[in-house]
Amino acid sequence: MSPDSYAALFIALQKVNGGVGPSASGKPSVRITVTANDLAEACDAGLRIAAEALMECSITGVPEHVSVTLSL
Known part of the structure; x- marks a missing residue:
């Protein structure tokens, strides 16, 4: 994913306090x-x-892996 795509996704996720980065x-x-x-x-x-x-962000594709961390 290009740096511009990371930046666009970061901005899109800010409204839900989300984050994006490389795995x-x-x-x-x-x-x-x-x-x-x-x-x-x-x-x-x-x-x-x-x-x-x-x-x-006009990013297409299906996640290869989804993980969930549960906080109680």
């Missing part, structure tokens, strides 16, 4: 914190937010 493999890593009642709701919200931000 250990060099591919994009998006971090989003959501409030939810259960894990399914959190996953749905996180994926929706990420998809909306990617579309806003």
Whole structure:
């Protein structure tokens, strides 16, 4: 992903206090914190937010890996 794409995605995620950067493999890593009642709701919200931000930046593709960290 180009530096301009990272910048655009960072700006798009600012409204949800999200972040973007390279993963250990060099591919994009998006971090989003959501409030939810259960894990399914959190996953749905996180994926929706990420998809909306990617579309806003005209970035296409499907995530190769999705991980969830649960904070209680």
